[in-house]
Amino acid sequence: MSTPAENEASIKQESGPSGTVQDKPKKIVVRTGDGEVFELKEEVAMEMETIKTFFMEDNISYETVMPLTNVDSWELVKVIEYCSKYVELKNKENFHKELKAFQDEFVKSMSPKTLLSLSNVANYLEIKYFLDFICQAIADHIKSKDVEYVRELFGVENDFTEEEYEMAKTEAPWAHENLDKDLY
Amino acid sequence: MAGGILMHRSNFLKRCIDLLKTLSNIWMVRNTLTELDEDVTGGETDGDPNTRVTTLTNLPEDVTSDILMRLPVESLCRVQCVSKTSLDISRSPDFATLHNLQAATDASPMRVTTWCSGTSVLQAWQSFKYNSIKQTLTKSVHVFQIGSKQYDFEVDFVFCNLVFLKTLIRHGSDGFGPCLLVNPLREEVLELPLSNIPVPTTNTDSGDDTDWYGMGYDNITSTYKIVHVRATNNCAVAQVFVVGTSSWRQIPLAPPFDESTSFSGKRSNNAIYVGGHMHWLVYRKIESLGYMISFNFNREEFCATLVPSSNYGTYGGLHLLEFRGSLALVDVHRPDVYYNIKIWVLKSYDDEKKWELHHNITMKCLLPIWTSFPAWSTFREFCAEWEHGICLASEDQCYFLDLRNLSMKIEQLPPYSTPGYRSKARCIALGFKHSLSFFMMSYHQ
Numbered sequence: 001m002s003t004p005a006e007n008e009a010s011i012k013q014e015s016g017p018s019g020t021v022q023d024k025p026k027k028i029v030v031r032t033g034d035g036e037v038f039e040l041k042e043e044v045a046m047e048m049e050t051i052k053t054f055f056m057e058d059n060i061s062y063e064t065v066m067p068l069t070n071v072d073s074w075e076l077v078k079v080i081e082y083c084s085k086y087v088e089l090k091n092k093e094n095f096h097k098e099l100k101a102f103q104d105e106f107v108k109s110m111s112p113k114t115l116l117s118l119s120n121v122a123n124y125l126e127i128k129y130f131l132d133f134i135c136q137a138i139a140d141h142i143k144s145k146d147v148e149y150v151r152e153l154f155g156v157e158n159d160f161t162e163e164e165y166e167m168a169k170t171e172a173p174w175a176h177e178n179l180d181k182d183l184y
Numbered sequence: 185m186a187g188g189i190l191m192h193r194s195n196f197l198k199r200c201i202d203l204l205k206t207l208s209n210i211w212m213v214r215n216t217l218t219e220l221d222e223d224v225t226g227g228e229t230d231g232d233p234n235t236r237v238t239t240l241t242n243l244p245e246d247v248t249s250d251i252l253m254r255l256p257v258e259s260l261c262r263v264q265c266v267s268k269t270s271l272d273i274s275r276s277p278d279f280a281t282l283h284n285l286q287a288a289t290d291a292s293p294m295r296v297t298t299w300c301s302g303t304s305v306l307q308a309w310q311s312f313k314y315n316s317i318k319q320t321l322t323k324s325v326h327v328f329q330i331g332s333k334q335y336d337f338e339v340d341f342v343f344c345n346l347v348f349l350k351t352l353i354r355h356g357s358d359g360f361g362p363c364l365l366v367n368p369l370r371e372e373v374l375e376l377p378l379s380n381i382p383v384p385t386t387n388t389d390s391g392d393d394t395d396w397y398g399m400g401y402d403n404i405t406s407t408y409k410i411v412h413v414r415a416t417n418n419c420a421v422a423q424v425f426v427v428g429t430s431s432w433r434q435i436p437l438a439p440p441f442d443e444s445t446s447f448s449g450k451r452s453n454n455a456i457y458v459g460g461h462m463h464w465l466v467y468r469k470i471e472s473l474g475y476m477i478s479f480n481f482n483r484e485e486f487c488a489t490l491v492p493s494s495n496y497g498t499y500g501g502l503h504l505l506e507f508r509g510s511l512a513l514v515d516v517h518r519p520d521v522y523y524n525i526k527i528w529v530l531k532s533y534d535d536e537k538k539w540e541l542h543h544n545i546t547m548k549c550l551l552p553i554w555t556s557f558p559a560w561s562t563f564r565e566f567c568a569e570w571e572h573g574i575c576l577a578s579e580d581q582c583y584f585l586d587l588r589n590l591s592m593k594i595e596q597l598p599p600y601s602t603p604g605y606r607s608k609a610r611c612i613a614l615g616f617k618h619s620l621s622f623f624m625m626s627y628h629q
Contacts, residue, residue, distance in 0.1 A: 135247065146262060
């Protein structure tokens with residue numbers, strides 16, 4: 001004999017990903033590493049493979065709040081912004097043009113460190129096109145910078161000895177001339 | 185001496201070496217490759233990875249690699265100097281190949297490399313990319329063209345996206361022509377010096393393939409070497425060229441090339457570089473057996489290994505390739521109305537070289553019926569790895585075998601963009617990055 005609680009549970013199960021008729025757009029709820037809760041539109045959330053797998057593989061109900069421990073709230077805001085725009089533009093005619101314009105705006109306000117954090121998040125959430133975009137943005141940024149700059153940006157310690165460093169440098173001495181002398 | 189459109193030679197040579205230096209230590213990083221003889225030198229930290237001092241913030245290596253491969257060569261050379269980890273990453277062979285392939289995916293206008301000596305273009309290679317998600321084979325932007333009055337060129341092998349072309353001696357011509365090393369993805373051509381070592385003349389009518397070439401990395405001297413063997417019925421000569429020097433150096437040949445164990449005969453159309461060695465397939469007519477000859481670039485020595493194919497009958501083809509990081513042998517055999525495809529992988533690479541059968545597929549499908557050719561002529565066909573399996577090509581069609589569900593997809597190759605060229609049915613593989621695989625198909629007038 002099933003209790004009302006059980007009945008309720010089974011009804012909830014049915015209204016999960018296996019999809020019965022529902023009029024309102026489905027929402028997926030996630031919680032970021034710093035404790036904030038976000039409600040995502042299903043179509044945007046499904047762009048992120050990690051979230052998609054979490055719900056689809058074991059048929060987990062959308063009632064569950066998915067924890068995204070490696071993502072901070074500000075990062076998620078940015079990701080949502082990009083993915084929403086991508087989904088919106090996806091089927092349009094001028095997709096590439098409009099996406100490019102959006103991408104240029106998107107990157108303008110960001111510091112290189114921000115881009116690095118976002119690349120980590122894109123990798124964790126498994127959003128291929130977003131990862132491509134961020135990695136390209138980072139590459140474009142560092143391509144004319146010198147060794148010190150890249151080291152500082154990535155927060156890397158120089159573990160070469162003097163000699164090892166000189167040896168690495170002499171492999172392509174012409175590469176170390178004529179660079180941007182930007183300060184980080 | 186060739187005129188034509190060569191890159192500024194000394195500059196190219198330098199950049200070639202410098203770029204190639206980022207390819208080094210081929211047997212260092214790939215997880216799937218089993219332990220090989222030499223120990224690795226250079227660049228890595230010892231001991232437990234958890235005690236590594238350097239991490240690029242907390243970015244996983246994949247992501248760092250992804251960023252680095254989008255950098256142009258100059259800035260890659262700088263980033264190498266950042267830390268030992270970045271040096272490791274930029275030196276891994278996977279990385280180098282992907283770095284070149286990145287150039288392929290970025291380009292949109294046509295990128296043509298040309299090498300002509302006093303005549304118009306006679307042969308061309310058009311690149312194609314296969315998108316495994318959309319399952320489409322489309323023309324890509326890279327083309328390289330060759331023209332020469334005296335020589336025909338043929339691809340001998342591909343090493344890390346570099347295509348090596350040797351000259352075919354035309355009947356009545358006066359000997360060797362120059363060999364070329366082409367990087368079609370970055371439009372660069374290197375012309376190798378002519379050999380100054382006397383080599384035996386061959387009877388080109390015999391139909392045997394007598395000139396073998398290979399390229400690899402010697403991690404002891406940190407140099408790239410190209411090896412050349414000319415094996416005829418009664419003698420063989422081998423020489424080595426170190427990239428960056430100006431001449432070939434003869435090497436003494438040990439067995440299996442002495443007179444009594446002649447290895448002349450048909451050879452597979454591609455040599456494969458895996459695990460620090462270059463490998464070729466040869467058929468010994470006397471024994472009716474197939475062997476794999478391997479050249480070790482450190483010791484500059486050859487050795488021979490039996491291959492596990494029992495099918496040298498009228499239908500079939502044997503191919504060596506790099507598959508999922510290891511050396512593999514694909515044996516396509518057609519006993520009757522069905523095709524049988526076996527994939528053997530070389531698992532242990534010490535003295536006991538063991539081939540393991542990884543796939544044994546029988547299917548009724550539309551591979552061309554090689555009725556009129558004896559088995560080893562099918563070396564003209566081509567076999568390479570793509571994201572989800574292997575592909576075979578012949579004439580103007582590519583057959584993609586998906587090993588996940590054992591399905592075969594057939595793609596027609598479009599004709600060359602300039603009219604008047606016929607397909608030469610020679611195909612080369614440049615590697616794949618994610619879901620895009622790159623090939624080149626040859627055409628001639």
